[in-house]
Amino acid sequence: MTTKLFDTVLVANRGEIAVRVIRTLRTMGIFSVAIYSDADADARHVREADTAIRVGGSPATESYLNIENIIAACQASGAQAVHPGYGFLSENVAFARALKDAGITFIGPGIDALLLMGDKIRSKNHVSAHDVPVTPGIAEPELSDDELIDAAADIGFPVLIKPSAGGGGKGMVAVNSPEALPEALASARRTAQSSFGDDTLFLERLVRSPRHIEVQILADTHGSTVYLGERECSLQRRHQKVIEEAPSPLLEKNPDGARIRAEIGAAAVAAAASVNYVGAGTVEFLIxxxxxxEFFFMEMNTRLQVEHPVTEEVVRVDGERLDLVEAQVRIAAGLPLGFTQEQVSLHGHAIEARVYAEDPSRDFMPSTGRLLRVAEPGGEHVRVDSSLATGLVISPHYDPMLAKVIAWGPERDTALERLDAALSRTEILGVHTNIEYLRLLLADPDVLAGNLDTTLIERKMPSMAFGSFGNTELVLAAALQLARQPVHGGTWQVPDSWRLGTPAVLTTTLEVNDKTITLSSIPSGTGRTFSLDGEEFEVAHLPGGAVSVNGMLRHLDTAFGNDSTLWMGHNGWVGSIGFLDREALLHRELATRDHPAGEASPEVRSPMPGTVIAVGISDGQRVETNQILVTIEAMKMEHHLRSPAAGTVDIGRLRVGDLVKANQILATLSYNTEEEEA
Known part of the structure; x- marks a missing residue:
């Protein structure tokens, strides 16, 4: 039975981590306070907290990063402590100081530890002095691009650019040649400045085919520090973790695994103890x-990690599960850990997959929109940390991670099978997701064998075959659309092509993967006969939502958006089909009337809502094919918009800092055909 430690705790975060912290606070009998931005007014964490306070506008800088407003929310609610979650202000020294000045407990480490470990340059130099091995490189404050370029020649390529502040892989760039370094440094500085408010960079030698192993530690105010096994986080894309597990299969398969685990655990404890660390933290290593x-210190994350659930699923203290959020709260209240390293053991295997709003088939472009349907998996040994709900709007203002699906098993193979099955039962319609991609990863032979490294995804991506709409799926979509059309005006308004005598042919125009496709159909028995590219399909609706196509049953999850878009999902695959009416078709015809056939579109449009962070050209400038014109930031990611052809560019009044909408024209090209012919 837990003791009531604080009367009220404010959760200074959003999304699934806010929901997860609120759940533990409720179990502990602590009154929870949520904060929210305008974009999150109807969010799940707002509904689940005991009370909620608005802290500003939709951009994070106006709300979740607004220290003054969050302190005011603490004072208004009577919160005695703040849990920062991860991201946002979780490692922000100014926030920790402001809380201390206001007499509010920060559920995290002390200011000195935040200062030292929050700066990757200082932390690397510091732990090296305490006999913790570090990766070769240059880590000095305030290095200019020229100084970094000069240092890279001595370090040797490939090198890894890393921001000194922040984490989560943001701003990290692998560079294989001297020629690519200047542009990579500029991009990394922009990302570091926008994400962390600090554009300081340093370089490390890039370790080829490394394993990313991290150690969870807990430390109290009474001098006790323990490590809770390790997590393997080697499956990464663009330095962002995708799938994590505990314990590491590298150590599990190694005859000396127990000894290595003890050594790396001791190194993590030494790193934490060197700064008098208090609370939950993670020390990350390359192996x-x-x-x-051989292992090398990378950094220490002075907060709870996204992947902490896999540790919770496998760690036992005297045979009992450990709630890391509860441990954080107890430590922040000044209570001792209550157990020693000898009481910690590992039980079974757990694997976590991060579900993102992104489209893997389009280079993982973030996806925004309103969730039309959400169904999350359940069952024994399956856990979902989520903030999802039908009707929730996924906005461009925040990180695209939607949820985490975690599965446990007595051994790794069972955990893998359970996680894959859970992902197959996860239904999220209204935005594109990476679930199919996650399932492809879990089925990869190297992943199944535990042969992991941080470059595996990069190597495997070109051969991954993502689902796409084929003829049958198009027919299904059209059939479902016709069957579920709302009826206005009675029977005469039903779009079924009925008439006296022979039924008329009904034509339906669809937009699939930026292409326009026309289907024709006539009534046929209990369904319709569809014609497409010379093929005919007999489609009928059956009880229970199933559809028969040429006698074969098909089961799809479907939902309609308000923009005449049908979202479809099946076993993790998600796609959308737009239904074009006469007005939309006329608009497209007029837009392309003066556009020569086979020539690239002269319009460069934003693929999603975002903020312009760089304009690489000037109005009237001559540009070449594939030249970067504009860079926008959305969901904490940079997106380069390139010229589709050579020509003269018109950007109008577009400036850095402008907010842009999805499909907004950002630049227009004039093709210099006469000059090219000359």
Missing amino acids: SDEAPG
């Missing part, structure tokens, strides 16, 4: 796959 006994 060579060929030499598991």
Whole structure:
């Protein structure tokens, strides 16, 4: 039975981590206070908290990063402590100081530890002095681009650019040649400045085919520090973790795994103790796959990690589960850990998959929109940390992570099977997601064998075959659309092509993957006969939502958006089909009337809502094919918009800092055909 430690705790975060912290606070009998921006007024964490306070506008800088407003929310609610979650202000020294000045407990480490470990340059130099091995490189404050370029020649390529502040892989760039370094440094500085408010960079030698292993630690105010096993986080894309597990299969398969685990755990404890660390933290290491006994300190995350659930699922203290959020709260209240390293054991295997709003088939472009349907998996040994709900709007203002699906098993194979099955039962319609991609990863032979490294996804991506709409799926979409059309004006308004005598042919125009496709159909028995590209399909609706296509049953999850878009999902695959009416078709015809056939469109449009962070050209400038014109930031990611052809560019009044909408024209090209012919 837990003791009531604080009367009221404010959760200074949003999304699934806010929901997860609120759940533990409720279990502990602590009154929870949520904060929210305008975009999150109807969010799940707002509904689940005991009370909620608005802290500003939709952009994070106006709300979740607004220290003054959050302190005011603490004072208005009577919160005695703040749990920062991860991201946002969780590692922000100014926030921790402001809380201390206001007499409010920060559920996290002390200011000195935040200062030192929050700066990757200082932390690397510091732990090196305490006999913790570090990766070769240059880590000095305030290095200019020219100084970094000069240092890279001595370090040797490939090198890894890393921001000194922040985490989560943002701003990290691998560079394989001197020629690519200047542009990479500029991009990394922009990302670091916009994400962390600090554009300081440093360089490390890029360790080829490394394993990313991290150690969870807990430390109290009474001098006790323990490590809670390790997590393997080697499956990454663009330095962002995708799938995490505990314990590491590298150590599990190694005959000396227990010894290596003890050594890396001791190094993590030493790193934490060197700064008098208090609370939950994670020390991250790179380990060579060929030499598991060699490991190098990367950084210490002074907060709860996204992947903390896999540790909770496998760690036992005297046979009992450990809630890391509860441990954080108890430590912040000044209570001792209550257990020693000898009481910690590992039980079974757990794997977590991060579900993102993104489209893997379009280079993982973030996806925004309103969730039309949400169904999350359940069952024994399956856990979902989520903030999703039908009707929730996924906005461009925040990170695209939607949820985490975690599965446990007595051994790794069972955990993998359970996680894949859980993902197949996860239904999210209204935005594109990476669930199919996650399932493809879990089925990869190297992943199944535990042969992981941080470059695996990069190597495997070109051969991944993502689902796409084929003829049958198009027919299904059209059939479902016709069957579920709302009826206005009675029977005469039903779009079924009925008439006296022979039924008329009904034509339906669809937009699929930026292409326009026309279907024709006539009534046929209990359904319709569809014609497409010379093929005919007999489609009928059956009880229970199933559809028969040429006698074969098909089961799809479907939902309609308000923009005449049908969203479809099946076993993790998600796609959308637009239904074009006469007005939309006329608009498209007029837009392309003066556009020569086969020539690239002269319009460069924003693929999604975002903020312009760089304009690489000037109005009237001559540009070449594939030249970067504009860079926008959305969902904490940079997106380069390139010229589709050579020509003269018109950007109008577009400026850095402008907010742009999805499909907004950002630049227009004039093709210099006469000059090219000359």
